[in-house]
Structures are given as structure tokens and as C-alpha cells.
Amino acid sequence: MNGTTKVASLPFFTRGLVVKGFGRGSKELGIPTANYPESVVEDLPSDISAGVYYGYGQVNGGSIYKMVMSIGWNPYYNNTKKSMETHLIHEFDSDFYDQELAVVIIGYIRPELNFNSLEELVSAIEGDIEFAKKMLDLPESKSYLHHDFFTSNHSNAINEEEDETRSNL
Ligand SMILES: Cc1cc2nc3c(=O)[nH]c(=O)nc-3n(C[C@H](O)[C@H](O)[C@H](O)COP(=O)(O)O)c2cc1C
Secondary structure, X not given: OOOOOOOOOOOEEEEEEOEOOOOHHHHHHOOOOEEOOHHHHHOOOOOOOOEXXXXXXXXXXXXXXXXXXXXXXXXXXXXXXXXXXXXEOOOOOOOOOOOXXXXXXXXXXXXXXXXXXXXXXXXXXXXXXXXXXHHOOOXXXXXXXHOHHHHOOOOOXXXXXXXXXXXXX
């Protein structure tokens, strides 16, 4: 657990339009997440099981940001539908509904857990974000910033500089 588990299908690259989730991410948790449609969730390889992952994400061919992703049924909320929710580690002014989100899932962090309170869920997610930031500063992670998946057909500005500043805050 905690980042050491090897998953054969990683890194996994995928893209899709952002759809509306339950909307709890921003309101209740203060941690906005972008949801993928069912078609993208169904295309996940079977060894990418429910749990929390880290990687990079890019909206509409723009800057590439560090991200954490929750895959599964959100036991805390008892969802009946499997979801793939991405939190880009950056503060945005607006949401990304109907925009294309491209992600590379690089590593596994932990399984999905149930929590006794919203505070515990939020503090677990904050821990995931800190862990992801560290893993994504490693050279083997950073190499994906220059991958064809993000650079081809898109004019993007990699925001490595800004991201590094933020991680040092
Ligand atoms: C990094 C990360 C880790 C998460 N871990 C869990 C978890 O362990 N258990 C859980 O029930 N939900 C987990 N969630 C999902 C939150 O419950 C979810 O984002 C929230 O329900 C908002 O969903 P909505 O935008 O569809 O409303 C996690 C979300 C993120 C971004």
C-alpha cells in the first residue's frame, strides 16, 4: 500500500469530456473533482482497481498539472455507480464541464476507505495530495510531462515552474 504497489497497466493514459458529478466535491469537501463519463470508466483495465492514484492532468490541451484521482464507489457516500474523479492540484476560477480532460495515471496511493466523518475524509485526501506532490516531483514522474500524449496536437505550456513554486509553499 501507499505508493509501493505495482500495477501492470500503469502508466495509463486516457482522455474524455468532463461530466457533472454529484457536486459534493467543491461544496462539501472544498476539493473540486472532475468526473469522467461512464464510457471512460468502463475502459479502465481491470488491474486498475478501486483506490486513489496520482498522475498528471491537462484540460483542453492547456497546462499540465499534478493530480490525484479517486476510482471507485466512494464508500463514504455509498455510490452505486463506479466513478473516476480527478482533482487537479491547482486553484482554478471555473469548472471544466464539457471540456476535455487528458490524464496519465502513474501510481497507486491507497485503497478506497470509509470514514466516520467528513473531516477524516478531507484529511485523508489532503494526505493523498501531499504524497502525490512528492511522487510527481521525481524525475521518473516528470518525464511524462513531455510525453507525446500531452504534446501532440496541442499547443500547451507546461507549468512545471509554477507547480514547483506551489509545492514549496
Ligand atoms: C484524492 C481523493 C481521494 C478520495 N478518497 C476517498 C475515499 O477513500 N473514500 C471515499 O468514500 N471517497 C473518497 N474520495 C471521493 C470523495 O468522496 C468525492 O470526491 C466526493 O464524493 C465528491 O464527489 P462528487 O464530485 O461526485 O460529488 C476521494 C476523492 C479524492 C479526490
